[in-house]
Amino acid sequence: MFSSTRRRTAGAMIASLAVLGLAACSSEQASTDAGSDSGDTGSAAEETISIGFSQVGAESGWRAANTKSIQDTLTQENGFDLSFSDAQQKQENQIQALRSYIQQGVDVLAFSPVVETGWDAVLEEAKAADIPVILTDRAVDSDDDSLYESFIGSDFVLEGETAGEWAVEQYDGEGYQVVELQGTTGAAPAIDRKAGFETAIEGSDLEIIDSQTGNFTRTEGKQVMEGFLQKYDDIDLVYAHNDDMGLGAIEAIEAAGMVPGEDIKIITVDAVKDGMQALADGKINYIVECNPLLGPDLADVAKKVIAGEAVEKRIVVKDKAFDQEAAVEALPSREY
Template sequence: MNIRTATVSAAIAALTFAAAQSTGLPKLAVKPTYRVCFNQSEMDNPWRLAQTKSMQDEAKRLGWQLVFTNANGSAAKQASDVRSCIAQRVDAIFLTPREEKPLTPVVLEAKRAGIPMFIIDRNVDETVAKPGRDFVAFIGSDFYAEGQRAAEWLVKTTKGKAKVIELLGSTGSSPAIAREKGFHDYIAKHPGIEVLVSQTGNFTRDEGRKVMEALIQAHPDATAVYAHNDEMALGAITALEAAGRKPGKDITLVSIDGQKSALEAIIAGKLGATVECNPRFGVKAFQTLRDYAAGKKIAPKLINDDRFFDISNAKASLNSAF
């Protein structure tokens, strides 16, 4: 290759890279340390506690300053928290949106302010704010696939015949939306699986218990429960036992998250299975930020690999669960 050809090739490569990166996203300088915000949605369950600890531990390991906020279950407060981070001119923002639509405007505000944003765990409304264009990337699990995996297990375990009570996650949140759709799309091919009722338990154990207390009275013929997270499933188990039902024997339960207490319920024979939704984001989130600052091409969606737990592996996996 002569010098002219090499020069032209280099120019083409540079233009190609520039085109790939010409998303209008804010720049991020390479620095030894960063000051970043982590806007958490709430801290009322083991999954959120594990996620927050993962982010804090990795920031400490790297020597970064982590500005942490807790929205306490309020989308309005979380939007205000993000705006506070923008006003503080942090280097970057990690946001785990409580709900899709209320948090979408602040994503665009961060972009206009020149602050790169990374969406982790839950998503925002992608019809308005797109990964790779308005924020750097979505990092998290495939919620739709989680719903499908739960449905697949239930169909197999019940031999395609079940009357299901569905405990929905927080209304308007991306996991609740996708976990519901994934489950329903799968069982649509199995007419013997009937969803009797779907009602939100807001991803909490106490609300899951209260909702199940009412629903099992209204639907005593239910033979299965699909809960969008383990906390609601564990609350449902308490309610079912109080109503004289025998979870794991006369009613089958499947849920999502993979927390330690759920694996213990599987070992005890009360919960049938749980699809993991890994909360340990710290290493992956901060490495993605460093790669972005270094000019590496970042995929708009970075999907976690999640495990599946049932009686075959729950005991062996207990120590690695959160």
């Protein structure tokens, strides 16, 4: 939780900003001292919260929508000074960015971790600097949950379970052979969506005959699917951990002279517009939503943390699931 010392410092800084008209976050200590000396107790300007955000990358339509939500919400007009970096799906880039933000003395750190593990050292550095951390979209695997204030995102295990339950409801008893297009190895959604799906199909006659990573990208999803089609003659169902890999699989299936959604069924996760259009067109059979519009929740949590208010450790957004009929109905007003 945000320390009482930092809250007192923030409060004094607000007073100093009103008196001196200063806006630079890097001048926090000087502003604090000046505010204390002035003794001005008049109305204070609203504090701008400096926030450093490290994004996974730009690997998919979902990620693009997630980035837009964050950048459109964390604006100067809404009381934020956002510094944004793209890690290009490399953990070392993300750690470097977080350390740079710590050195800059931002008020809040936020990031969507590339993978689950290997974060304790840099998060301990943030804690030592008294900078609160908010996780978005993906969680970290750490024994010390005091290293971050809150996680905001979807329940990836539930997403996998929802996909698997629908597959069992539709296809159990038909002996379906399933290939799985996994997300980035070691990433929370890849681990959890796989686990949830496997749990849901346990006891049915659906069988996962192969599972490989497509790194959440359309290009690699297509490449992996091409390999599956060369290796197996009896693929009945593709389970893709996101829409982009599913769309890549569609390209590979069509290039092989088959009809996606008919000759080979496809289930994906995300429900971005391109995926929903493919579902409406009958090329995908079912999509479990993963809502990328996390900017408003991140803004709300950041403001509460800075104000010293209690926040939930885990904030799970509500997701839907779509068949073809539901996709046709939802598309005209789809925000992402």
